[in-house]
Structure formats: C-alpha cells, structure tokens
Amino acid sequence: MPAPKNQASHSASRPRDPRVARRLETVASPVSPNPVSPNLVSLNPVSPNLVSPNLVSPNLVSTAESQVGTEMPHHDPGHNSAERHDDTGPREECGVFGVWAPGEEVAKLAYFGLFALQHRGQEAAGIAVSDGSRVLVFKDLGLVSQVFDEQVLSSLAGHIAVGHCRYSTTGSSTWENAQPAFCTTATGSGLALGHNGNLVNTAELLAQARKIGVPTRNGASTDSDLITELLAAAADTGLDNAVRRLLPQLRGAFSLIFCDEGTLYAARDPHGVRPLVLGRLERGWAVASETAALDIVGADFVREVEPGELLAIDASGLRSSRFADPDPKGCVFEYVYLARPDTTIAGRGVHATRLEVGRRLAQEHPADADLVIPVPESGTPAAIGYAQGSGIPYGKGLVKNAYVGRTFIQPSQTIRQLGIRLKLNPLRDVIRGKRLVVVDDSIVRGNTQGALVRMLREAGAIEVHVRIASPPVRWPCFYGIDFASRAELIATGADVDGVRRTIGADSLGYVSLAGLIAASEQPASRLCTACFDGRYPIPLPPSESIGKHLLEDLDAVARVSSLTR
Numbered sequence: 001m002p003a004p005k006n007q008a009s010h011s012a013s014r015p016r017d018p019r020v021a022r023r024l025e026t027v028a029s030p031v032s033p034n035p036v037s038p039n040l041v042s043l044n045p046v047s048p049n050l051v052s053p054n055l056v057s058p059n060l061v062s063t064a065e066s067q068v069g070t071e072m073p074h075h076d077p078g079h080n081s082a083e084r085h086d087d088t089g090p091r092e093e094c095g096v097f098g099v100w101a102p103g104e105e106v107a108k109l110a111y112f113g114l115f116a117l118q119h120r121g122q123e124a125a126g127i128a129v130s131d132g133s134r135v136l137v138f139k140d141l142g143l144v145s146q147v148f149d150e151q152v153l154s155s156l157a158g159h160i161a162v163g164h165c166r167y168s169t170t171g172s173s174t175w176e177n178a179q180p181a182f183c184t185t186a187t188g189s190g191l192a193l194g195h196n197g198n199l200v201n202t203a204e205l206l207a208q209a210r211k212i213g214v215p216t217r218n219g220a221s222t223d224s225d226l227i228t229e230l231l232a233a234a235a236d237t238g239l240d241n242a243v244r245r246l247l248p249q250l251r252g253a254f255s256l257i258f259c260d261e262g263t264l265y266a267a268r269d270p271h272g273v274r275p276l277v278l279g280r281l282e283r284g285w286a287v288a289s290e291t292a293a294l295d296i297v298g299a300d301f302v303r304e305v306e307p308g309e310l311l312a313i314d315a316s317g318l319r320s321s322r323f324a325d326p327d328p329k330g331c332v333f334e335y336v337y338l339a340r341p342d343t344t345i346a347g348r349g350v351h352a353t354r355l356e357v358g359r360r361l362a363q364e365h366p367a368d369a370d371l372v373i374p375v376p377e378s379g380t381p382a383a384i385g386y387a388q389g390s391g392i393p394y395g396k397g398l399v400k401n402a403y404v405g406r407t408f409i410q411p412s413q414t415i416r417q418l419g420i421r422l423k424l425n426p427l428r429d430v431i432r433g434k435r436l437v438v439v440d441d442s443i444v445r446g447n448t449q450g451a452l453v454r455m456l457r458e459a460g461a462i463e464v465h466v467r468i469a470s471p472p473v474r475w476p477c478f479y480g481i482d483f484a485s486r487a488e489l490i491a492t493g494a495d496v497d498g499v500r501r502t503i504g505a506d507s508l509g510y511v512s513l514a515g516l517i518a519a520s521e522q523p524a525s526r527l528c529t530a531c532f533d534g535r536y537p538i539p540l541p542p543s544e545s546i547g548k549h550l551l552e553d554l555d556a557v558a559r560v561s562s563l564t565r
C-alpha cells in the first residue's frame with residue numbers, strides 16, 4: 001500500500017516495526033474513501049476481533065473453533081467489571097491515559113496506565129506517541145496485553161503519549177473505531193485523541209461538520225472521531241485556538257486526552273460525568289481516567305481535572321484554562337461498579353463507598369440468614385459491608401473460574417444461563433443447608449441473578465435472599481455506559497416483588513438511592529443518578545438523534561442533513 005500523501009509530515013523516517021507503519025498508513029488517510037488497509041481484513045465476519053494476517057497476538061486465532069473462544073482470554077485486573085459473567089450487566093466505557101515526560105519511555109508508561117484501566121474497555125487498545133516532529137498511532141482490537149508487545153512499544157518513541165482502551169458505547173467494535181483517533185490538522189500537524197464518555201449532540205456536530213466540508217470519517221463511526229475531525233479542521237490558526245472554539249460546543253460526557261507534536265491536552269466536560277485525574281511524574285505529568293492508573297506508573301496524584309477545565313502540557317509547563325462554567329454531575333455508577341475499588345473519586349475511595357453501601361443495605365433490608373456471600377468479585381465489598389452491618393458471618397460461597405470467556409459470546413439465552421455455571425461454581429459444603437444472603441452490585445436484565453439463585457438452590461441452599469448494592473436500574477445511560485435498552489431492563493417492567501419472582505429469590509432488596517448517595521459522601525446535587533431516577537442532568541436530543549450506532553445509520557445522517565438545510 002503506498003504511503004498516503006499526508007504521511008510525510010508525520011513520519012520523517014519509517015518506524016522500526018512494520019506493523020506500526022501499517023497502522024499509521026491506515027490511520028493517516030483522512031481523504032481515502034476506504035482507508036482500511038487490505039491487510040486488515042477480518043477473516044471471520046462473526047468476530048471483528050479476528051484480525052489477520054496482522055495478528056498482533058497468537059491468541060487471536062482466526063479459525064472456526066474461535067467461534068467458541070473468540071472472546072479474548074479474560075484478563076483480570078482485580079476489578080469487578082472484568083468479572084462480569086454475562087452480557088446483562090453494564091458495559092464499561094473507555095479508559096484514557098496521557099503522558100508528557102521527556103526522557104521517559106512514554107509508550108511503556110501509557111501501556112501500564114492502560115493495563116491498569118483495562119476494566120474500562122476490553123475491545124480495543126491504542127497508543128499514540130509524539131517525538132516532537134511526528135505523531136505515530138498504533139491500535140488494534142484486543143486487550144492491552146494482546147495489542148502491544150515489547151517490539152511495538154520500543155517502536156513508539158517520543159516524549160508524549162496518549163493511550164486508550166475501548167468498549168464501544170458509540171459505533172461498532174471495529175478497527176477503525178479503535179482509538180486514539182487520528183487526523184491531520186489544517187496546518188499539517190498530527191492530532192491523536194482518546195475519549196471517554198458519550199456526546200449527546202453528535203448529530204448536530206455531524207451536520208455542522210458536513211456544512212463546513214469537514215472530510216468524511218476515516219471509516220470510523222464514533223463521536224470521538226467526529227471531535228477529532230472538527231478539531232483538525234478548525235486548527236488553521238493552531239490547535240489551541242481550535243480547542244477553545246470547539247470544546248464549548250460539545251454537549252454530553254467527555255473526558256478527553258489528545259496531543260499534537262508538541263503538546264499534551266486534557267479536557268473534561270462541564271459536568272465532569274466521567275473521571276479524569278492529573279498526576280506528577282518525576283520527569284513530567286500523567287493524566288488518567290482513574291487514580292489507580294497513576295499509582296501503577298508511580299505518578300503522584302495532584303488533583304482532578306476540573307469539570308469545564310482544559311489542561312495543556314508542553315515544554316513551557318502546565319497551563320490550565322476554563323472553557324465552561326463547572327456544573328458537576330459525576331456518574332454515581334462509577335462508585336457502584338465502573339471504577340476500580342482502589343480508585344478515589346472526588347476524594348472518596350471507591351472500596352470504602354462499596355463497603356458503606358453494604359452496611360446501609362443491611363440496615364435497609366435485613367435478612368434472617370446464616371451466611372452472607374458475594375457474587376465475586378463485583379459484590380465482594382458490599383457483601384463484607386452487609387456482614388458488618390448485619391452481624392451475619394461472611395463467607396465465600398462461589399468460586400470464579402477466571403479462565404472462562406465472558407458468556408455474552410454465547411448466542412442463546414439458554415446457553416448464556418448455563419454459561420454462568422462455567423464461570424461461577426458453588427462451594428457446596430459451604431452452602432448446603434444454609435439460609436444465604438447473596439450480594440451483587442446491580443441487576444440489569446436479571447438473567448444472571450436468576451441463574452445464580454437456581455444454582456445455589458441446587459447446591460443445597462435452603463433460602464436465598466438477594467441484596468443489590470444499587471437501586472433498580474430503570475433508565476438507559478446516554479453518557480457513556482452501555483446498559484440494555486429500556487425495554488430490556490428488568491426493573492422497568494416489574495416492581496421489586498416482580499423482579500424477585502422472576503429471579504426466584506426468597507427475598508430481594510436494593511439499596512435506596514439516598515443510601516447510595518450517602519455512602520458516596522457526595523452531595524446529591526453533584527451526581528448524575530439518571531439510570532436510577534430518569535433525571536438526566538444533560539438534556540437529551542430527540543431519540544432519532546441519539547444512539548450507539550447513530551453515525552452508522554445513513555438514514556439518520558440524511559435526516560439530520562435535511563433538517564439543517
């Protein structure tokens with residue numbers, strides 16, 4: 001494949017690893033109608049993870065048997081979300097990590113930062129680096145440890161890095177949609193961007209992009225790519241100016257980390273829906289989705305990036321400016337499930353919050369029982385808290401098999417429910433003859449809990465009392481978490497007793513929203529709780545202008561175009 005015309009401005013010399021070159025060529029082709037390299041062809045249309053012959057990892061085998069095992073070997077970062085055992089729970093959004101550190105191996109710092117954030121997105125990973133004269137991007141489908149190896153990382157030399165791990169909350173899970181997104185700016189610079197969150201005015205921005213003739217997307221279909229393209233197009237008087245003009249126009253949730261050749265930027269939406277924190281390295285700065293990622297690369301936590309704040313870091317130092325007045329509405333679900341337990345959000349430890357939720361759950365929904373067990377690992381802290389609050393002994397009643405793929409690869413619900421048995425096995429000696437309290441983090445569709453209750457009864461439990469460390473999820477999230485649709489949410493169509501009957505429990509109790517908020521130690525006015533109460537803090541557009549696949553829906557694009565003519 002010939003190098004695209006604009007590659008020269010970013011790549012004075014060929015990267016050492018030919019795979020880097022392929023990625024660069026395919027990324028740096030904003031004008032190509034089909035920028036996907038012929039080398040990047042999925043041999044198995046069922047699974048876009050099967051990318052060959054550019055196999056980054058021998059784990060991604062493009063054979064028929066992969067139909068059973070195409071889900072990446074399950075990486076366990078010690079976090080609850082990596083433990084999901086069906087497709088009924090919330091899916092994480094993305095993790096972002098940025099470094100500005102001359103003299104450091106920034107790609108490796110980004111790698112370990114992403115490794116710590118793997119729970120936030122397990123479909124794709126990428127790192128962009130700048131050495132001051134060019135921006136290189138390497139990305140692929142797969143876990144961080146599958147996408148990168150020593151050879152690739154050593155090819156990514158520079159002093160700035162932007163890393164991203166993705167779960168698709170907009171657009172499909174394709175190579176083009178993996179991040180960092182890349183564009184060439186109006187002045188010929190490279191621009192690489194990683195985004196956590198979802199915009200709610202994507203259709204409006206797309207219409208604007210079309211009006212001013214911004215090039216078509218690089219085969220990508222995400223709001224993140226659209227942001228990148230709009231920024232690149234507006235950067236005729238420099239990226240700084242483009243950023244200041246564009247950020248106030250974005251609505252929704254965005255924690256952004258991006259860079260050109262000389263500067264690392266970080267920006268957080270005025271509501272601060274998704275977390276973003278700043279850390280100090282010995283020889284530079286790091287910015288990350290969670291404090292745990294700072295810990296892992298040895299960066300000292302400095303502070304949160306404030307809602308509505310833009311940071312720029314370069315040879316002149318760190319500069320902070322505001323692009324909007326702050327109106328904090330942090331996602332309360334980060335405390336429930338999304339963030340790592342060893343992360344701190346708004347000064348409150350996630351693990352401590354989950355423990356406290358469990359204690360409050362015990363007060364709000366006591367049970368006459370012999371043993372409290374968690375659904376590992378997601379329910380563990382709240383189960384400990386429940387045991388503390390109730391005085392009922394805590395024990396391990398389920399053993400998790402960490403090596404079984406997530407069951408959402410199974411096509412039918414029947415098999416999906418069986419899949420829970422592959423993932424979780426009861427300790428019969430512990431359970432037999434006991435009245436159990438089983439604590440989980442949330443119920444979305446209810447399939448998991450129904451299968452668990454059946455499994456525990458079959459293992460000899462004489463009573464199963466289910467306790468949930470969050471209120472009923474009744475509303476979808478439009479700010480970057482992929483729940484089921486409203487119709488699929490079990491709590492939308494049934495009251496608590498209806499859900500109890502559906503899952504077959506002897507009793508069911510959810511922590512109250514007030515209890516959850518109190519446990520987070522945040523004022524309710526500074527939190528988003530929309531998936532529980534339907535109060536969306538950022539106004540939503542009409543339903544036809546929002547949705548995960550909006551940019552793939554040509555009809556929607558046509559509708560938007562006609563609306564804006």
Ligand code: SF4
Nearest residue numbers: 331333477528530531
């Ligand atoms: S709707 Fe729920 S998951 Fe989404 S940002 Fe609000 S609290 Fe978080």
